Amino acid sequence: QVQLQESGQGLVKPWQTLSLTCTVSGASMSAGLYYWGWIRQPPGKDLEWMGVVSYSGSTYYSPSLKSRMSIFRDLPKNQFTLQLLSVAPEHTAVSYCAETKRFILGATEETVYDYWGPRTQLTASS
Helix, strand or coil, X not given: CCEEEEEECCEECCCCCEEEEEXXXXXXXXXXXXXXEEEEECCCCCCEEEEEEECCCCEEECXXXXXXXXXXXXXXXXXXXXEEXXXXXXXXXXXXXXXXXXXXXXXXXXXXXXXXXXCEEEXXXX
């Protein structure tokens, strides 16, 4: 069974760079047809799809975040990392890393994803 565990900065100052890492166990990130993604939920709002990295290393980002966002893989560690530049206070949200074998661009429905990491609070505040 696949397990996902997030780690990294939960609190950053405005306009700093945010980095979150998701460590995968129970599967190899480069095997099969896995897609590994990030989803967030701002306070009082719906889930928002951020982006994914595929088993082959291809990346897909939300158009609204593309200019500030990157997803990197570390295959020896079986990890993928979200990097978000210039985080503003309004970007405070709960984030999740997730896995799917049914990649749908922009999807946030729980049924699309096979596994989710635990919720992680992200706060941009001075």
